[in-house]
Amino acid sequence: MPPSLILINPWIYDFAAYDLWSKPLGLLYVAGYLRHCGFKIRLIDCLDVHHPGMTADPSTKKPTRRAYGTGKYWRREVPRPLSLKHIQRPYSRYGISLELFQEELSKIQNPKAILVTSLMTYWYPGVEEVIGLCEKIHPHVPVILGGIYARLCHNHAVENSGADLVATNHNLDSLLEILNNCGISLPGSPPGPDRTPRPAFDLLTRPEYICILTSTGCPNRCRYCASHFLNPDRILRDPGEVLEEILHWHRNFSVRDFAFYDDALLVSFDKHLAPLLEKLARLDLGLRFHTPNALHIKEITQGIAALMHRTGFTTIRLGLETSDFSIHRDLDNKVTEGDFERAVNSLLKAGFAKNQVGAYILIGLPGQSVDSVFETIDFVGKTGATPYLSEYSPIPHTALWKQAVNNSKYDLAEEPLFHNNTLLPCWDGSRIKELPRLKKRVLGIRQK
Numbered sequence: 001m002p003p004s005l006i007l008i009n010p011w012i013y014d015f016a017a018y019d020l021w022s023k024p025l026g027l028l029y030v031a032g033y034l035r036h037c038g039f040k041i042r043l044i045d046c047l048d049v050h051h052p053g054m055t056a057d058p059s060t061k062k063p064t065r066r067a068y069g070t071g072k073y074w075r076r077e078v079p080r081p082l083s084l085k086h087i088q089r090p091y092s093r094y095g096i097s098l099e100l101f102q103e104e105l106s107k108i109q110n111p112k113a114i115l116v117t118s119l120m121t122y123w124y125p126g127v128e129e130v131i132g133l134c135e136k137i138h139p140h141v142p143v144i145l146g147g148i149y150a151r152l153c154h155n156h157a158v159e160n161s162g163a164d165l166v167a168t169n170h171n172l173d174s175l176l177e178i179l180n181n182c183g184i185s186l187p188g189s190p191p192g193p194d195r196t197p198r199p200a201f202d203l204l205t206r207p208e209y210i211c212i213l214t215s216t217g218c219p220n221r222c223r224y225c226a227s228h229f230l231n232p233d234r235i236l237r238d239p240g241e242v243l244e245e246i247l248h249w250h251r252n253f254s255v256r257d258f259a260f261y262d263d264a265l266l267v268s269f270d271k272h273l274a275p276l277l278e279k280l281a282r283l284d285l286g287l288r289f290h291t292p293n294a295l296h297i298k299e300i301t302q303g304i305a306a307l308m309h310r311t312g313f314t315t316i317r318l319g320l321e322t323s324d325f326s327i328h329r330d331l332d333n334k335v336t337e338g339d340f341e342r343a344v345n346s347l348l349k350a351g352f353a354k355n356q357v358g359a360y361i362l363i364g365l366p367g368q369s370v371d372s373v374f375e376t377i378d379f380v381g382k383t384g385a386t387p388y389l390s391e392y393s394p395i396p397h398t399a400l401w402k403q404a405v406n407n408s409k410y411d412l413a414e415e416p417l418f419h420n421n422t423l424l425p426c427w428d429g430s431r432i433k434e435l436p437r438l439k440k441r442v443l444g445i446r447q448k
C-alpha cells in the first residue's frame with residue numbers, strides 16, 4: 001500500500017465569494033506531482049460544491065450554479081472576527097460543513113503528512129481552522145502550509161497558522177526536500193525535469209471546468225500586482241503539451257469549459273499561443289475558453305481577436321484598470337491612449353458580443369478619486385465593452401504596498417484581514433459612500 005498524503009483546500013471566510021472558475025490549481029499541480037512520485041493522494045476540497053455528503057438545511061442553502069461551471073458555494077453565516085465587527089455585512093464560511101470536513105479527515109488512516117494550501121491573505125481564518133482540526137484528528141502528522149498567503153504573509157503564517165512548516169517556495173522540487181526533512185521518503189521516482197505531471201483535476205468530485213496554465217510570470221511590473229513576487233520567472237510551456245492536456249480533460253472527462261490562468265496569455269503570441277489556438281480551431285470540438293485573469297490590451301490585434309473567436313473564446317476580460325493615463329504612467333504603463341478602443345473594436349469586429357467583452361476597472365487605489373472611476377466606467381461603456389469593478393486589495397511585496405499602508409486607516413501590516421477588498425481599505429469614508437452610485441452606473445451600462 002503506497003504511503004498517503006492528505007492535501008487540503010481550506011474554506012473561504014469572507015463577506016462574499018463566488019466560484020468564477022476558481023480552483024486551487026497550485027494544489028492540484030502538487031497532487032499530480034506527488035502522485036507521480038508514488039504517493040496515494042487524498043484530496044479534501046472544502047470548496048467542493050458537489051460533495052455528495054452535503055445537504056441543504058435552513059442555515060445552509062444549496063448553491064446556485066450558473067453558466068460554464070461558475071456559481072455560488074455552500075455558505076453558512078458566522079460571526080465576524082473582532083477586527084471586522086464594524087462592517088455591517090454578513091460574514092460567512094464558504095464551503096462544506098465543519099462536520100463533513102472532520103468526517104472526511106478522520107476516514108484517512110495513517111497519513112504521512114498533511115499539505116494545506118492558501119489563497120487570499122485575508123482568508124487565513126479558514127487556513128487556521130483547517131490546521132487546528134488536522135492537529136486534533138491526526139495529532140502527530142506534520143502539517144505543511146503553502147500557497148499565496150503563506151508566501152505573501154510568511155511571518156504572520158509562521159506565527160499564527162499552527163502549521164509545522166510554512167513553505168516559502170512554489171517550486172515542486174523543493175517540496176520533496178521538505179518531505180525529506182520531515183522523514184518522508186519517496187515511494188517512487190520524481191518526474192524528469194522536462195515534464196510536469198498535469199494537475200490532478202480528476203481528484204475533484206465533478207470537474208465542470210479545467211484551469212489551464214500555458215505560461216507563468218508576466219513581463220510587466222504593475223505596482224499593485226504580486227505576479228513578479230509570486231512567479232519571478234517567465235516560463236512558456238510547449239503548446240503541444242497544453243493541447244494534449246486540454247484534449248485529455250475533454251475526451252476522458254467530457255469537460256467543455258477551460259479557464260486560462262496565465263498572467264500574460266497573449267504575450268509572445270505568435271510562437272506561444274497561436275500554434276495552440278490554430279490546432280484547437282481546426283479540431284472544432286465546441287470547447288469554450290474563458291480568461292478570468294485579464295488579457296493584456298496592447299497585445300490584441302484584429303488577427304488575434306479573429307483567431308480567439310474561431311477557437312471558442314467565450315468570456316474575455318481586459319485589464320484596463322483606469323482610463324486616466326496619468327495614473328497608468330504612475331502605476332503600470334501597460335495601456336496607452338487608443339489601445340483600449342482598438343482592442344475592443346477588434347474583438348467586436350471579430351464577432352464577440354458586447355457582454356462577452358468585459359473590462360476590469362480598479363477602484364479603491366490610494367489617491368484615486370471617485371470622479372476618475374466614473375469617467376472610466378463611462379469610457380468603457382462608450383467603447384461598447386462591459387465594465388466590471390474590481391476592488392483594490394493591498395498586497396504585501398508589491399511596489400504599491402508602502403503607499404497603501406500609509407494611506408489606510410487600518411493596520412494593514414499587522415492584520416491581513418484588513419487587506420480584504422470589500423473594506424476598500426485605502427479609501428476614506430466619503431469615497432466609500434459613493435460605491436452604490438458607482439455600482440449603479442455600471443449596472444446602467446450593462447443593462448443597455
Ligand code: SF4
Pocket residue numbers: 218219220221222225226227228263264296319332334
Ligand atoms: S499585466 Fe497583469 S499580471 Fe502583469 S504585472 Fe500587470 S497586473 Fe500583474
